[in-house]
């Protein structure tokens with residue numbers, strides 16, 4: 001006895017004497033069992049190591065002078081395409097009146113089937129009835145800059161534009177030579193029962209702004225924004241701004257797994273329908289746009305897009321008419337239509353895919369699993385063996 005025996009008592013790795021080794025059936029069962037347990041736990045450990053989690057962080061958005069893509073898809077079952085125009089404005093003073101590029105309008109029949117598709121407000125080709133020397137009259141208004149011949153109103157569209165610039169109501173074009181030639185009145189009549197779907201992309205500056213879909217040609221200057229509402233308000237057919245927003249997005253979609261995980265919708269207005277029977281009705285949507293990026297782990301590519309939150313307001317317009325020019329309504333009094341006003345959030349959400357576990361962590365986990373399982377199994381085996389032996393003694397007695 002002495003120092004050595006005290007040290008011996010501290011030995012955690014007690015050695016088995018070779019002769020005392022015996023194999024038991026219970027030991028065999030415990031071994032198989034622990035191998036299975038190790039197998040499953042190591043698989044779990046591996047899955048954990050491979051698992052990609054998305055972490056989100058909020059930072060101040062420092063990007064400047066960016067452009068933003070608006071994807072718009074809205075159906076108006078009771079306003080024909082001929083009467084609709086889309087205007088985009090932002091605080092930087094950039095006005096894109098009657099936006100054309102990249103936005104299509106689809107004429108829809110009563111059942112919502114497409115009759116014809118064309119780009120919105122594209123300037124019509126040179127009408128065939130014009131001879132080269134022809135210079136159309138503008139009926140007291142100033143010829144628009146977009147006219148194909150300087151100082152002349154070559155088409156019905158030119159006259160309408162010239163009238164809109166003056167803030168005059170245009171009507172159905174009766175008495176206007178260009179429009180009678182083109183059959184403008186007949187076209188409006190013929191399409192009166194139709195609906196329209198506006199569908200396409202716009203690029204805007206990433207600053208506070210708004211866009212709206214309202215009836216009639218529009219004209220803006222520093223003081224006012226005017227729409228020629230006569231055809232809309234005085235039509236025999238009931239028009240109104242009942243609409244369905246099929247899609248309104250500000251950039252490409254985020255991965256669906258992320259949205260699923262967070263129980264979250266990137267574009268909350270998708271699928272929204274609003275109904276009215278009131279011709280003079282106006283819908284306002286206020287959007288707060290939040291820049292959002294998503295960084296993929298594999299390939300390292302990043303999606304830069306936006307999400308938004310929305311509040312909406314709708315009201316009937318009373319007495320919005322201008323007494324001086326009947327049929328013309330100033331923006332202040334309110335225009336029937338669908339208006340979207342958007343604001344940009346100063347914060348940006350960054351979603352990043354990461355692996356929570358390193359390879360070293362994975363190895364540590366595997367060692368822990370094997371070591372731990374074997375220790376528990378050894379204790380179990382010992383217990384079973386001891387138990388069996390005592391029982392055997394009891395039987396022998």
Ligand SMILES: *[C@@H]1O[C@H](CO)[C@@H](O)[C@H](O)[C@H]1NC(C)=O
Nearest residue numbers: 073074075197199200246247
């Ligand atoms: C716009 O929405 C309609 C109706 O949901 C759909 O049929 C059409 O494909 C959409 N257009 C685009 C470009 O996604």
